[in-house]
Amino acid sequence: xxxxxxxxxxxxxxxxxxxxxxxxxxxxxxxxxxxxxxxxxxxxxxxxxxxxxxxxxxxxxxxxxxxxxxxxxxxxxxxxxxxxxxxxxxxxxxxxxxxxxxxxxxxxxxxxxxxxxxxxxxxxxxxxxxxxxxxxxxxxxxxxxxxxxxxxxxxxxxxxxxxxxxxxxxxxxxxxxxxxxxxxxxxxxxxxxxxxxxxxxxxxxxxxxxxxxxxxxxxxxxxxxxxxxxxxxxxxxxxxxxxxxxxxxxxxxxxxxxxxxxxxxxxxxxxxxxxxxxxxxxxxxxxxxxxxxxxxxxxxxxxxxxxxxxxxxxxxxxxxxxxxxxxxxxxxxxxxxxxxxxxxxxxxxxxxxxxxxxxxxxxxxxxxxxxxxxxxxxxxxxxxxxxxxxxxxxxxxxxxxxxxxx
Numbered sequence: 001x002x003x004x005x006x007x008x009x010x011x012x013x014x015x016x017x018x019x020x021x022x023x024x025x026x027x028x029x030x031x032x033x034x035x036x037x038x039x040x041x042x043x044x045x046x047x048x049x050x051x052x053x054x055x056x057x058x059x060x061x062x063x064x065x066x067x068x069x070x071x072x073x074x075x076x077x078x079x080x081x082x083x084x085x086x087x088x089x090x091x092x093x094x095x096x097x098x099x100x101x102x103x104x105x106x107x108x109x110x111x112x113x114x115x116x117x118x119x120x121x122x123x124x125x126x127x128x129x130x131x132x133x134x135x136x137x138x139x140x141x142x143x144x145x146x147x148x149x150x151x152x153x154x155x156x157x158x159x160x161x162x163x164x165x166x167x168x169x170x171x172x173x174x175x176x177x178x179x180x181x182x183x184x185x186x187x188x189x190x191x192x193x194x195x196x197x198x199x200x201x202x203x204x205x206x207x208x209x210x211x212x213x214x215x216x217x218x219x220x221x222x223x224x225x226x227x228x229x230x231x232x233x234x235x236x237x238x239x240x241x242x243x244x245x246x247x248x249x250x251x252x253x254x255x256x257x258x259x260x261x262x263x264x265x266x267x268x269x270x271x272x273x274x275x276x277x278x279x280x281x282x283x284x285x286x287x288x289x290x291x292x293x294x295x296x297x298x299x300x301x302x303x304x305x306x307x308x309x310x311x312x313x314x315x316x317x318x319x320x321x322x323x324x325x326x327x328x329x330x331x332x333x334x335x336x337x338x339x340x341x342x343x344x345x346x347x348x349x350x351x352x353x354x355x356x357x358x359x360x361x362x363x364x365x366x367x368x369x370x371x372x373x374x375x376x377x378x379x380x381x382x383x384x385x386x387x388x389x390x391x392x393x394x395x396x397x398x399x400x401x402x403x404x405x406x
Contacts, residue, residue, distance in 0.1 A: 024066075025104045107120075145180075198252075
C-alpha cells in the first residue's frame with residue numbers, strides 16, 4: 001500500500017536494536033479494580049537499578065508509559081512529577097524511551113465512549129510533548145499514543161474485561177479510540193512536527209480447521225484481516241472522516257506472543273514449538289513480510305515474551321526469526337522483550353507470570369532475580385545481531401568505495 005514511500009536509506013531512530021519494555025498497564029481490571037503494574041512490579045522503586053541492569057545487556061532503548069490515570073488527576077489538571085523523574089533519570093543514563101501515552105488505562109471519569117474522551121486525550125498528548133520538550137529540547141521523540149487498540153477494544157467492548165465493560169461494542173470502542181489516537185497525533189505535531197509515531201498492535205494469524213469449506217475459509221480470513229483496521233484508520237485508508245494520514249503510519253510495531261495464532265472455529269492455540277511445525281502455523285517472518293508488503297513501513301517487534309520455563313527457548317526462536325527477516329531485506333529496526341521485569345496478573349495480583357528477564361519471588365521486597373538462561377539467550381541474540389550489522393556495514397562501505405572509484 002505504501003511501499004513506494006519507504007527507502008532503504010531511511011535510518012532507524014532507535015539507539016539499540018534490542019529493546020526492553022517495563023509493564024505500565026494502569027486500567028480497571030475485570031473486577032473493576034484499578035491496577036498499577038508500574039508500581040506493583042516495583043519499577044517505581046527500582047527505576048535507576050532497572051535501567052542499569054539493561055545497560056549491562058547493552059539495551060539502550062526501552063518502552064515506558066506515563067499512566068494517564070495517574071497523570072490527569074482532575075480534568076485538564078496534570079501531575080507530571082513521576083514522568084519528570086523518569087525523563088531525568090533516562091537522560092542521565094543515556095536511555096532512549098519510547099513513550100506510551102495510554103497503556104490500557106484512563107481516568108475514572110472517562111471511557112472511550114465518553115463524548116469528551118478524544119478531547120481529553122488529545123490535550124494530554126499535547127501537554128506531554130510540551131513537558132518533554134521543556135526538559136529535552138533536542139533529539140528524537142518517539143510516541144505510541146494508545147497501545148494495542150485492537151486488543152483494548154475487544155477487552156472493553158466485547159468481553160467486559162475493562163472499561164466500558166461492554167459486549168458487542170468492539171467496533172464502537174475501536175472507532176472512539178482511533179478518533180482520540182489521531183487527534184492526539186494532530187495536537188502533538190502542533191508542538192513538535194518531528195515527533196515519530198510507533199503504532200503497537202497485535203500480530204496474529206487466524207485460520208480455519210476446515211480448508212475445504214469455502215465459507216469457513218472466508219470467515220477465518222475476515223477475522224484475520226480485522227487486525228489491520230487500526231492501521232488503515234490511522235493511515236486514512238479507512239474511515240477518512242477521522243483525518244488519518246499515511247504519514248501517521250510511521251513505524252509499525254507488532255506485539256507477538258506464543259498464543260497469537262489460533263483456529264477460528266475452536267479458538268485452539270496453534271503450537272509454536274512443534275517439530276515439524278504444525279501445518280497451519282506461520283513463521284513470524286512470513287507474517288511480518290505480509291505486513292511490510294501491505295504497508296511498506298519499517299517494522300519493530302514491539303512486544304514479545306513467554307511465561308515460565310520456555311522463556312529462553314522462545315528467545316532462541318525469536319532470534320532465528322529476526323535473523324531470517326533481516327536477511328530477507330525487510331527493514332526490521334528492533335525487537336523489544338516485554339516485560340523485562342516480572343509482572344503480576346491483572347485480574348489476580350497474587351499470580352506472577354514469570355515472563356521477564358528478571359523474576360520477582362519476594363513480593364514484599366520485589367527484588368529482581370535474573371533468569372540466567374534467558375539472559376544467556378538474549379546475549380546470544382545480541383551477538384548475532386552485532387555480527388549481522390557488522391557484515392552489513394562492511395558491504396555498504398565496499399559498495400560505496402566501488403561507486404566512488406567508478
